[in-house]
Amino acid sequence: MEHKSNTIYHYTDFDALKGIVETKELWLNNIFNSNDSKELKIFYEYLLPKLTKQLNPNDCKVLPKNIDFIKSFEAFLKQIDFRPFYIACFSFLNDDAAQWERYGYAASGVRIAFDKELLKSILPSNFFSGKVKYEIKNKDIKPIVEILYEYIEDNKRGTFNSALFKLRNLAAIFKHKSFQAEKEFRICVDQKKVEDKVNSVLLKETIVANSLKEICILHLDKLCEHNGVEFEKLIKNVVLGPKAAISVGAIKRYLIAKGLKRLANNVSSSECPLQ
Numbered sequence: 001m002e003h004k005s006n007t008i009y010h011y012t013d014f015d016a017l018k019g020i021v022e023t024k025e026l027w028l029n030n031i032f033n034s035n036d037s038k039e040l041k042i043f044y045e046y047l048l049p050k051l052t053k054q055l056n057p058n059d060c061k062v063l064p065k066n067i068d069f070i071k072s073f074e075a076f077l078k079q080i081d082f083r084p085f086y087i088a089c090f091s092f093l094n095d096d097a098a099q100w101e102r103y104g105y106a107a108s109g110v111r112i113a114f115d116k117e118l119l120k121s122i123l124p125s126n127f128f129s130g131k132v133k134y135e136i137k138n139k140d141i142k143p144i145v146e147i148l149y150e151y152i153e154d155n156k157r158g159t160f161n162s163a164l165f166k167l168r169n170l171a172a173i174f175k176h177k178s179f180q181a182e183k184e185f186r187i188c189v190d191q192k193k194v195e196d197k198v199n200s201v202l203l204k205e206t207i208v209a210n211s212l213k214e215i216c217i218l219h220l221d222k223l224c225e226h227n228g229v230e231f232e233k234l235i236k237n238v239v240l241g242p243k244a245a246i247s248v249g250a251i252k253r254y255l256i257a258k259g260l261k262r263l264a265n266n267v268s269s270s271e272c273p274l275q
Helices: 014-022 041-054 069-078 097-103 116-122 138-154 157-172 177-182 220-227 248-257
Strands: 007-012 025-030 085-091 110-115 128-131 184-190 201-208 211-219 235-240 267-269
Touching: 007 014, 007 097, 007 116, 014 025, 014 110, 025 184, 041 069, 041 157, 085 157, 085 211, 097 177, 110 116, 116 184, 116 220, 157 184, 211 220, 235 248, 248 267
Parallel strands: 235 267
Antiparallel strands: 007 085, 007 110, 025 085, 025 211, 085 184, 110 235, 128 184, 201 211
């Protein structure tokens, strides 16, 4: 099912809500700290057999017949640097039991609804976003072949870097098919592409839940100011988890105290009967 909603949902804990509300921060975590041990690598594992099966190099118009395409591609893969991306994860699923249990602090946390297009519009230019893909379709093959051909044909470092950058970006929004029920949407940035032109991005290490994590922090207030966007419009509503110990009334009072009266009027409890 294709999701075309302009609303994306971030399931998290109350500490994250506090960070977004009080300091206007959105944290992107190191991709290798996610719950998918195949992050980045699975894309290339899927891609090679798919290319081998779907494409005959002698019949492909973008490749001359004298190129051993598969060998060239395998050589290309050996040069890939699996350095991390930073990612912020969302879902198109609203009030979903599995999302609550897995990401919503065992259903005791919170679900924050973001305006997808508005959030995308304020991202720094070196960040990118998109729906996570769980399979490589035939329509995805041609642009990948063309990217690789740029490198194979020219054999130049600049072309290689360009091809590698494009492929790495594709890999960052690809996950193992066993995760497809999550209907995920991601905001991503390459570790080496993090730039700070409006003092809106910070890299740091911090202790979270008894572990040391490397994170990338987006300062949403600075990005909103830079892009002429009202911060409160980024967030459509807040829903408290099925097992949340904090009341709707308490969160409403908290948001009003932080100057977010409009958002306070859009707080409710989950209707999911999870227990």
